[in-house]
Amino acid sequence: MSKKSYKDKDIVLTGQYLGVVEEFLPDKQSTFIKDGKIFASKTGMISVNDKERKIEISTHQEKDRKIVKIGDTVIGTILFLRQYSVGISFYTINKKIHFNSSCFGNIHVSQISDRYVEKIRDAFQITDIVRARVQEQNFNEFKLSTTGKHLGVIYADCVICGNPLTKIGYNKLQCDRCGNQETRKLASDYGNVANNLRF
């Protein structure tokens, strides 16, 4: 079979040959591999990330869906801190913001970071904007996790004066206005997140 590369946004059918494993990093949800070749496991639009060589297929319905699924990445605001968890209201599903379908989630202290977190307030504060992954659903409540580099706080205000905080270290933020320093479980792209994802 000849090597064939797909372009971003091409439409493919279930079972269609997409390329070889040397060429792409296939997505487990929407492709399958046989003898080193990648095939589509559903019909939809291809998305190719040239930089990371990732290939995945998404369907129109999925892009517009408002139901939260296990494994989704969501963005929300910290509502309150408990001793061993935080309450978070989240809105974003698959990078789309749904203000009319706000969900409630919890992040347990053990699910915050790969590193040990002693106190909740070393990782989050009320009003922080956080990117998290959905792990479990219990009726209308979701268990979320922020372990992993790209998950955690993406935007935070100073607890003293309300000024946006600037990243000065792995888990350190500083207020340019009052000089206050705080710690957080930061996402690796803290401070560089598009405005439309912050709302």
Ligand SMILES: [Zn+2]
């Ligand atoms: Zn301040």
